[in-house]
Every structure is written in C-alpha cells, then in structure tokens.
Amino acid sequence: MARAAGVSQATVSLVLGGKWQGRVAERTAVSVREAAQALGYRPNLAARNLRLGGTRTALLVVPALTNEFFGGVYTGAARVAAEHGFGVVLYPSPEGIGPARDPFDSARATLDGVIASSMAAEAVEALRGPAGGGALPLVMLDSAPLPDAGELTAAVNHDVADGMRQVVEHLLSLGHRRITHVAAAVDSWTFRVREDAFAAAMGAVPGTHAASEPAALTVMGGQAAAERALTRPGPRATALVCDDDILAAGACKAARRLGLSVPGDVSVTGFDDLSLATALDPELTTVRLPAQELGARGMSALLALLEARPLDEPRLPVHLVSRGSTAPPSAPAPPD
Secondary structure, three states: OHHHHOOOHHHHHHHHOOOOOOOOOHHHHHHHHHHHHHOOOOOOHHHHHHHHOOOOEEEEEEOOOOOHHHHHHHHHHHHHHHHOOOEEEEEEOOOOOOOOOOOOOOHHHHOOEEEEEOOOHHHHHHHHOOOOOOOOOEEEEOOOOOOOOOOOEEEEOEOHHHHHHHHHHHHHHHOOOEEEEEEEOOOOHHHHHHHHHHHHHHHOOOOOEEEEEEEOOOHHHHHHHHHHHHHOOOOOOOEEEEOOHHHHHHHHHHHHHOOOOOOOOOEEEOOEOOOHHHHOOOOOEEEEOOHHHHHHHHHHHHHHHHOOOOOOOOOEOOEEEOOOOOOOOOOOOOOO
C-alpha cells in the first residue's frame, strides 16, 4: 500500500490509524486512503483493538429512527468515524427522550464512547456508566450536558435560540403582531431554549401579543394545538410558529380544516427543514439545521475526548429559509 501511494510505511500507519492530523499533509492522507480502497484493504480490527486497548466503536443514541433529522446526524458521525477507523452503532432509545436502557449486555465493555442526540444527559447514564467509575466519554448533541460532568463530557449544539429569533424577526418584519407558538410538549433542552427565545424575541417589541399552545410531537398533535390556537376567543393569531416541521404540517392541516388559507389568513413556520417542508403546499418557511454537520462535529468531539485534545465547541449557525407559507397579514392586526 505504501508503494502504491508513494509514501512510507510509517505514513500509511499514521493515516490508517487516524493519527495523521498535523503530521501528514491532507493531500497525502487522501492518497493513502484511495490506495487502501483500490487495494481492498480492510483492517484487522481484532488485532488492532488488542494493540490499542479499545474497540474503536461509538454508540449514537437518538430518540427515534422515524425522523430523518437523526439519519442526517448518523451520516455525519459515521463519515468522520470512518476517516479515523471507527465504527458507529446507531441505537434508538426505547423511551424516546427518557432513560435509555443498555442495548446489549456489557455495552460499556464494547464501546469507546457515547454520542447522544437531542436527549437529556441523565437519559444516557445507564449506557455511559457512573461518574468516577470508568464512565465512557459522552458527547451531547442538541442537548444540555450534565453539570459538573468532568473532562469526559462535551456538548455540540445548533444555535437554536438564534434560529427562533430569526423566525420571530421575519414574521415581525412582515407586519405580524399576534403570534402563537405551537410548542412541542417535550421536556428537553432544545425545546426549552426555543420557548425562551420565542418569549424573549416577542417581549422585546412593544405592541405584540404572544401566546403558546403545547402540542404532542406528531402531525395530529400539531393540528389539534393549531385548531385550539386559531379558535380561542378574541382576535385570531395571524401567524403560528411551530417547534418543528411535523407540527407545522399539522398546523397547515388545521388551517385548511377551519377554512383558512396559508399564508393568506395565517402564516405558518417550522423548524429543521426536513424533506416535508418542500412537500407541503405552499412550501414551508422553516429554520434549516445542518444535521450532518452536527453529527460530524459530535464525532470529532468524541475523538478529541478520547485523545485528550482541546475541544472546540462553538454553536453551529442555523438560518431561516423563507418560502411560501409566510406573508404579510391580510389585514392590520387589531390593537389589544
């Protein structure tokens, strides 16, 4: 392989061992990986694990497999893992965001670390192991880490608060003043941040009227919450801000059932920018979250923890994608 790539055996070892950064040029590393692929190289994992004292396997825990967002997280994590000779096992928690049980006996003995996406840190303690007792490194994605968790914990998050601020500013700029938040009835960090950011953005502008309607995280849940929001006594909201695209789909369905048009009578926004966002008619204004980048950054953070390297944990930027589901209100909002 060294002969095929035109490099030394030591260089091949560094690249295939995932230790080339800062020691081998990126172009050279690419050449080595291409040569390995062309020659059909497969590492002897058993021998390498005995030599390195680890399994080079990470566990990615997600609330569900039915949401394409988590598929993107896995894709990004697996890509970075493969570049460093790691594998990623994907595990949906049976209780959603609740405590995750061990997916198999002696899980900690077969893992080098855990990545948890959109879950509470407490929910993965059973997988990670007790602090101070050989706990596995843990990287939280789109989640709040455990307080005082020590050096073996990191967090990589989207800037969801800024995403919610962008949504509210967009609607305010269109002239909306009566806006209801269709809030996911899920007790997790990411949805609490969205709720707080919505309240803060609305509260910063005089003359606005903010309301909140909790919703189960399903299309039907979004529909029911939107119907309540649009039929409550008093002046009707002119815009619905939904915590994700699934809820927004339900909100659009509710508007149609009530004989209202989107965006003529009510504007609707989502969050995540799933494929669903462009399947709706009109297409959905939503906040794009780079799921693959989140997964890639999470795996990179886990590798840094394993190698005791400094961590770079900036919030990942998000941006609003404006589409046809938002427009100026059909009539000036009535005064309170």
